[in-house]
Amino acid sequence: MRIYSASSEETLRARRLLTDWVGESFLTKAQYQVLEEETVSELRTTNVFLRLVLFLFTVIIVGAAAALFFVVFLLRPSEQTAGVFLLIFAAVCYAAAEVAVSQARLYRYGIEEALVVCSVGFLCAGMQFALFSGSPHSQDAVQCLVPAAGAVFSLWIWRRFGLPYLFLAAMIFVIFLPGYWTSSREAQHLIVAVFYATGLAGVAAVRSRHRFDYLEEAYSLVEAFLWLGIYLTINLQLSSLTLSPQWWGGTRAASEFPRPFYWGTWVLIWCLPPIVLARGVRRKDRFVIAVGAIVAVLTLASNKPYLGWPRHTWDPMLLGILLTGVAFFLRRWLARGPGGIRHGFTTARLSGKDKHWISVGATVLGPLSAHSITPDPQPSSPDFRFGGGQSGGGGASSDF
Amino acid sequence: MPDDGHGVPGPENEGFMTILTRLEQWKEQSTISPEQHAHLTGLSRGEPFSLFLELNVLLYAGVLVLVVGLGWTVSTWSQQLGDVLVLTVLSTILAACFWYCFSRAPAWSPAETPAPSPIFDYVLYLGSLVWSLELGYIENRFHALSGQLDLYLLATAGLFFFLAYRFDNRFVLSLGLSSLAGWLGLTISHWTAHQDAAYRQYALLYCLLVGVGGAVLQRRGLKPHFFGTYLNIVANVLFWAVLSGVFDREGYGLWVLAMLIACGASLAWGLARRQFAFVAYAAVYGYVGVSSLFLRSVTDESAVLSYFVVSGVAMLVVLVQIGRRFGRPA
Numbered sequence: 018m019r020i021y022s023a024s025s026e027e028t029l030r031a032r033r034l035l036t037d038w039v040g041e042s043f044l045t046k047a048q049y050q051v052l053e054e055e056t057v058s059e060l061r062t063t064n065v066f067l068r069l070v071l072f073l074f075t076v077i078i079v080g081a082a083a084a085l086f087f088v089v090f091l092l093r094p095s096e097q098t099a100g101v102f103l104l105i106f107a108a109v110c111y112a113a114a115e116v117a118v119s120q121a122r123l124y125r126y127g128i129e130e131a132l133v134v135c136s137v138g139f140l141c142a143g144m145q146f147a148l149f150s151g152s153p154h155s156q157d158a159v160q161c162l163v164p165a166a167g168a169v170f171s172l173w174i175w176r177r178f179g180l181p182y183l184f185l186a187a188m189i190f191v192i193f194l195p196g197y198w199t200s201s202r203e204a205q206h207l208i209v210a211v212f213y214a215t216g217l218a219g220v221a222a223v224r225s226r227h228r229f230d231y232l233e234e235a236y237s238l239v240e241a242f243l244w245l246g247i248y249l250t251i252n253l254q255l256s257s258l259t260l261s262p263q264w265w266g267g268t269r270a271a272s273e274f275p276r277p278f279y280w281g282t283w284v285l286i287w288c289l290p291p292i293v294l295a296r297g298v299r300r301k302d303r304f305v306i307a308v309g310a311i312v313a314v315l316t317l318a319s320n321k322p323y324l325g326w327p328r329h330t331w332d333p334m335l336l337g338i339l340l341t342g343v344a345f346f347l348r349r350w351l352a353r354g355p356g357g358i359r360h361g362f363t364t365a366r367l368s369g370k371d372k373h374w375i376s377v378g379a380t381v382l383g384p385l386s387a388h389s390i391t392p393d394p395q396p397s398s399p400d401f402r403f404g405g406g407q408s409g410g411g412g413a414s415s416d417f
Numbered sequence: 418m419p420d421d422g423h424g425v426p427g428p429e430n431e432g433f434m435t436i437l438t439r440l441e442q443w444k445e446q447s448t449i450s451p452e453q454h455a456h457l458t459g460l461s462r463g464e465p466f467s468l469f470l471e472l473n474v475l476l477y478a479g480v481l482v483l484v485v486g487l488g489w490t491v492s493t494w495s496q497q498l499g500d501v502l503v504l505t506v507l508s509t510i511l512a513a514c515f516w517y518c519f520s521r522a523p524a525w526s527p528a529e530t531p532a533p534s535p536i537f538d539y540v541l542y543l544g545s546l547v548w549s550l551e552l553g554y555i556e557n558r559f560h561a562l563s564g565q566l567d568l569y570l571l572a573t574a575g576l577f578f579f580l581a582y583r584f585d586n587r588f589v590l591s592l593g594l595s596s597l598a599g600w601l602g603l604t605i606s607h608w609t610a611h612q613d614a615a616y617r618q619y620a621l622l623y624c625l626l627v628g629v630g631g632a633v634l635q636r637r638g639l640k641p642h643f644f645g646t647y648l649n650i651v652a653n654v655l656f657w658a659v660l661s662g663v664f665d666r667e668g669y670g671l672w673v674l675a676m677l678i679a680c681g682a683s684l685a686w687g688l689a690r691r692q693f694a695f696v697a698y699a700a701v702y703g704y705v706g707v708s709s710l711f712l713r714s715v716t717d718e719s720a721v722l723s724y725f726v727v728s729g730v731a732m733l734v735v736l737v738q739i740g741r742r743f744g745r746p747a
Contacts, residue, residue: 022433023433024433024434027433027434027435027436030436031434031436031439034436034461038457038460043453043456043457043460044449044453044457048448048449048453051448052443052448052449055439055443056439063740064693064740065693066693066694066696066697067693067696067697067736067739067740069697070696070697070700070701070736071733071736071737071740073701074704074729074732074733074736075729075733077725077729078725078726078729078730078733080725081722081723081725081726081729082722082726084722085719085722085723085726088718088719088722089719128733128737229435229436229437229461229462230435231435301463301466303471306471307471310471310475314478330486330489330490330493330494331486331489331490332486333482333483333485333486333489334482334483334486334487334490335486336479336482336483336486337478337479337480337481337482337483337484337485337486338479338483339479340475340476340478340479340482340483341475341476341479341480341483341539342479343475343479344472344475344476344479345476345536347468347472348472348535348536351468358465361463361464361465361466362465362466362467362468363465363466363467363468363469364467364468364469364472364535365465365467365469366467366469367460367465367467367469368467371467371469371470371473374470375470375473376587376645378474378477379586379587379588379590379591379646380587380591380645380646380649380650381591382477382588382591
């Protein structure tokens with residue numbers, strides 16, 4: 018099913034690890050040169066910046082080419098005709114991506130990624146126009162075919178090309194499905210949560226076979242997405258967009274849902290963070306730990322609106338103190354273990370990527386934070402923006 | 418080596434070598450020592466598992482949320498709390514942060530210096546943000562800096578640069594660069610009514626100041642690792658300023674020339690130093706600028722779309738060639 022061979026992807030992973038290890042002086046340069054020759058892959062990869070730019074230009078080309086086709090060859094086509102051609106474009110884009118990988122051996126190169134993303138977009142737009150244009154019943158259950166097809170096709174591309182954001186796209190398509198089946202909002206939340214939970218069970222069953230191989234990280238990321246999706250679905254304060262104006266005011270949203278359902282989700286948003294964190298810690302899974310921490314913070318932040326309690330200006334201060342306190346305590350506790358290790362965890366930096374990300378974050382986030390903390394300027398000088406500069410962060414530089 | 422029961426290759430793992438198999442093979446070939454094998458095998462299995470990045474993110478988020486809450490509380494409750502209490506609390510936090518940093522910092526070195534403790538950088542960042550907050554509060558309540566707000570920004574930028582270089586802190590360096598940009602912007606607003614053009618020129622002045630300053634400091638060996646931060650900020654400000662000139666309806670010729678020079682310089686720097694962010698800046702900003710020139714007088718739909726197809730393909734070919742020639746081999 019997968020377009021890349023396992024040995025190619027595993028070789029790429031080995032090379033990435035070697036690069037990291039030599040950067041941290043776990044290997045000598047001489048050793049690296051020898052081992053580098055043993056980890057040559059036929060796949061063609063590129064730098065992250067080039068990948069992004071190639072993605073951008075491929076999307077521009079595909080979008081402009083499709084629009085040009087309509088302008089030149091199809092003057093005022095019917096929606097059905099346009100839909101059929103969009104479906105053809107979807108097939109062409111997908112075929113081009115397959116060819117780009119099988120012939121040019123592109124791997125995370127931007128071009129093949131843009132082609133499959135465009136194919137998903139064309140498929141959904143094409144189905145909508147070809148099958149349902151002019152339909153008097155815009156909420157017909159049969160129209161769920163569009164997001165369903167988007168979800169299935171995204172999942173297929175995720176399996177075939179291994180692009181994690183296509184899995185995320187499939188999760189987003191799933192959100193639209195229950196709206197065609199029921200008008201009950203709690204049922205919609207439940208259906209989405211059941212979809213995600215089913216996916217989670219499937220991923221959990223499959224990923225145990227891929228411990229320590231090249232698919233481990235991919236499954237880890239997908240599991241993290243699913244945990245986050247489940248949490249966001251059951252947290253009614255976050256997932257109900259119509260309630261957002263009440264969020265900061267702390268108005269109770271219980272009236273929008275049946276009380277047992279509402280309070281059931283409140284219990285669940287407190288149960289889920291420890292479960293996710295425990296699973297992440299037990300499996301030493303970075304992405305799942307990160308999602309566990311994120312949902313824990315979200316639970317703390319949304320608890321007051323859930324209970325209908327008013328927010329206080331000092332709430333963020335308390336949260337900040339809690340976060341720094343937890344980080345400080347964990348660091349000290351782990352550092353005091355034998356060799357700075359407790360239960361297999363350490364605070365020591367073991368990868369050069371960690372330092373790189375902190376450096377990028379400092380450049381990008383450093384100036385931005387100044388704008389968020391400073392009070393409004395005095396009325397007498399409207400041009401003045403206290404503490405703020407006009408420049409944004411620079412972004413990262415990176416070697417090829 | 419402990420086996421947690423997950424290391425057994427599954428059906429899909431057959432037919433290729435995992436990193437663990439490779440390490441075993443490299444040890445048998447004596448390419449790596451048994452000690453290296455044990456260490457690298459442990460790392461591959463997440464033993465030990467490093468929480469370095471996660472704890473740093475948690476500290477950063479904690480400091481930021483703390484200061485946001487502090488600012489929100491101060492701005493909302495200043496009347497009830499009273500100026501004395503607010504200033505006492507802010508000054509105490511500020512003094513504690515700076516005392517911690519100055520008392521724990523090692524002797525200054527022009528080279529890259531590791532932080533003396535894991536929380537050191539974040540304490541300094543907290544102090545710097547609280548400094549901004551306190552000065553903002555003083556200005557809001559007492560208007561003590563009326564008419565001299567630009568000087569305040571300049572002084573704040575100076576303080577942040579000093580702290581960044583003294584304690585080797587990139588967070589604070591970024592704050593300093595941001596404050597310096599704010600000072601220039603504020604100064605211009607006092608000077609001229611034609612602000613768009615003036616802002617553009619002084620954005621260029623900012624780039625010149627920061628770029629030359631960063632280069633001089635790097636050549637003198639003063640925290641040369643900061644140079645990347647300077648260059649990234651300069652490149653983005655420069656391209657925004659030049660592009661805004663290119664978008665003008667009149668008198669844009671010089672800006673087009675400036676854009677081409679900037680793109681060339683960015684491309685050359687990126688390729689020579691293998692810092693591909695600069696190649697990406699040249700490609701994206703350059704494409705936007707050139708496209709605006711070509712398309713400003715074109716109204717025909719198919720001509721516009723044809724332009725995007727042809728120019729996009731051209732860009733793609735050039736970038737793939739660059740990637741092939743300079744890119745990292747797989």
